[in-house]
Amino acid sequence: MDSPTASLDEADASRRHPFGEPPGGWRGALYKVVFESDTRAGVLFDKVLVALIVTSLLVVIADSVESLQKQWSGTFTALEWGFTLLFSLEYVIRLLCVRKPLRYATSFFGIVDLIAVLPTYLALLFPEIHALIDVRVLRLLRVFRIFKLTAYVAEYQALGSALLASSRKIMVFLSVVIMIVIVMGSIMYVVEGPANGYTSIPVAIYWAITTMTTVGFGDITPKTELGRFIASIMMLLGWGTLAVPTGIVTTEMTLRRYRQEVAGN
Secondary structure: OOOHHHHHHHHHHHHHOOOOOOOOHHHHHHHHHHHOOOOHHHHHHHHHHHHHHHHHHHHHHHHOOHHHHHHHHHHHHHHHHHHHHHHHHHHHHHHHOOOOHHHHHOOHHHHHHHHHHHHHHHHHHOOOHHHHOOHHHHHHHHHHHHHHHHHOOHHHHHHHHHHHHOHHHHHHHHHHHHHHHHHHHHHHHHHOOHHHOOOOHHHHHHHHHHHHOOOOOOOOOOOOHHHHHHHHHHHHHHHHHHHHHHHHHHHHHHHHHHHHHHHHO
């Protein structure tokens, strides 16, 4: 029977190395550079990669501006291919230097890494794809590279962990919000009616959502006194929809930091 200490050690190793223990030889050396940020080479690798991600995003954004695209089309294409080849090399290296490449490939960051290079290759291998898919969709896929940044900032990871730990509470809260907008939207459909723009319950629910989130586009507004009173209540409830999930996540982050400090002492 394994001792509790051995189980804890295995759990800690699994947390630190989710894709298996680092292999030996050249793969182990690559692993330290690519996956570990506590070495000089690892820190430099992360900084270079972050700079590449940010620059590639700026190129994608600039390429969507028609005047810039016409003037710098060739430059943007060359840069995009450069980024694609570099990110492809990074993806292959990550697969080579882990013991469980399939686990990495199917992980969140593995999928993000694949999406980061997929659009350019799709456009090359299937030129007719532009006739089937709007070029904006390909640009959108390239913008997903921004999620690669979350792997290199500890605060992003802390926020993600807090959101995951609070997911049940947040889902319960969101279900209550959904019930409120359905009920209030249905009431407004009865109170205001089609004559005032509330032509159906779905339209009234749309109004309830925009009002409760304090967006208020103004395309549909209550005309009766009772309708305005209900709208006022919805606006006040809207503040709660912002405050409650923020409080849930903040509390979880505070608890996690406290546990880490206690464990450190």
